[in-house]
Amino acid sequence: MQAPRLEFWYDFASTYSYLSAMRIERIAVSQGVDVDWKPFLLGPIFQSQGWSTSPFNLYPAKGRYMWRDMQRLSEARGLTFRQPELFPQNSLRAARVALVAAEEGWIASFTRAVYRRQFAEGADIGDVATLDAVVESLDPDLGLDSARIAARSVDPAIKMRLKAQSAEADRLGLFGAPTFRTSDGELFWGDDRLDQAVAWAQRLK
Amino acid sequence: MQAPRLEFWYDFASTYSYLSAMRIERIAVSQGVDVDWKPFLLGPIFQSQGWSTSPFNLYPAKGRYMWRDMQRLSEARGLTFRQPELFPQNSLRAARVALVAAEEGWIASFTRAVYRRQFAEGADIGDVATLDAVVESLDPDLGLDSARIAARSVDPAIKMRLKAQSAEADRLGLFGAPTFRTSDGELFWGDDRLDQAVAWAQRLK
Structure with missing residues (x-):
């Protein structure tokens, strides 16, 4: 029998x-749920709402709160967190590499490593060198060559796929990230809904 | 020793x-924390951000999500929930009556009764008759006379107090509701942060 899935x-x-x-x-596996990693670009959705940048920059009180909230939550979970100098960062290149990674089976570890570089170490993930370093840092048994990956990531097919995935996000009614989606079409917005989303997916098996 | 407080x-x-x-x-009492009920008007804060109405109306995808999320959460908690025809409702009169109630010691039950009328029964809480009915529905031992309360609620001192409380909310950096605030000035935004806020308050005693 197929395991229930959570996007x-x-x-x-x-x-x-x-x-x-x-x-x-960790949470999904413990409930017997498989995760579909779906990187997309939120920028175009924000732009269609009339926002030129992150709402955390547009609304300073909300922004100040978010950084403090992230600090408290990270501490409570034993995660390192530091506010990068640049926010929001350009996520286009990372998302393209992630789609290559999805095809090759290393998207989960790549995604975690990119987030760690950005939010634990303060690096600029819009920088090709940062992404090359992330790719090189992954499990050596994967045999990844960062130059090959970088070249694949700008392949027209990958570019198109990211556009299509971002358009799908908009079509599905996504308006923020993270969002979790179960196979019956329920949306759960925000890290605060992760447990609820996994439990919902688990019931659908 | 004084109990720790949570606004x-x-x-x-x-x-x-x-x-x-x-x-x-229920949650605060179980942790030995006292609650300070602080009604305020979010409208002026939204307006200063350039919003003419609730963001749930301004951004339709976010609004659709919110109604579904409320439905799911209410069900999980055994609460009746129904989307009122009018949203957002005019909360000015209810907030003024709540300040009278704060002075007289019945703000908690008044607040719950107003929310129930609005979100479980679909009534218009901007309507004086709705508020009169809520006041009349409270514990008879309080001996409340809705005409007296309605008259007190438009007393200039009460009007001023609501303005001052809403200005204080803005000054404290509030940008949404509910927000919980501990005596050391930490803000916790959203119903999702209630348990964390109570635990934070509890540690400060």
Whole structure:
């Protein structure tokens, strides 16, 4: 029998998606649920709402709160967290590499490593060198060559796939990240809904 | 020794504040924490952000999600929930009556009764008759006369107090409701943070 699945929609620039990325596999596996990692670009959705940047920058009180909230939650979970100098970061390149990784079976560890570089170490994930270093840091048994991956990530097919995945996110009614989606179409927005989403998926098997 | 306190900031038009109002006392009491009920008006804060109405109306995908999320959470908690025809409702009158109630010691039960009328029964809480009926429905031992309360609620001192409390909310950096605030100035936004806020308050005693 097939395991129930949970889609995990995330943008690499999203702070709260970092929290989910670091724990979703552990929680899902314990409930017998498989995770579909779905990187997408939130920028175009924000733009269609009239937002030129993250709402955390547009609304300063909300932004100040978010950084403090992330700090408290990270501490409570034993995660390192530091506010990067640049926010939000350009997540386009990371998302393209993630789609290559999805095809090759290493998207989960790549995603966690990108979030860690950004939100635990303060690196700029819009920088090709950062992504190359992330790829090189993954399990050596994967035999990954960062130059090959970087080249594949700008293949027109990969570019198109990211556009299509982001358009699908919009079509499904996503308006923020992380968002979890079960096979019956229920949406659960925010790291705060991760447990509820996994439990919902688990009931559908 | 004085019990630690937790401020509960809410706008009567806020859906997620309904969820918190119905459970905060139970949770706080179990942790030895006293609740300060702080009604305020979120409208002016939204307006200063350039929003003419609730973000759930301004951003339709977010609004659709919120109603579904409220339905799921209410079901899980055994609460009746129904989407009122009018949203957001005018919470000015209810907030003024709540300040009278705060002075007279019945704000907790008044607040819960107003939320129930609005979000379980679909009534319009901007209507004086609805508020009169809520006041009349409270514990008869309180000896409340709805005409007297209605008259007190438009006393200039009460009007001023609500303005001051709403200005204080803005000054404290509140940008949404519910928000919980501990005596060391930490803010916790959203019903999802209620348990964390109570635990934080509890540690400060």
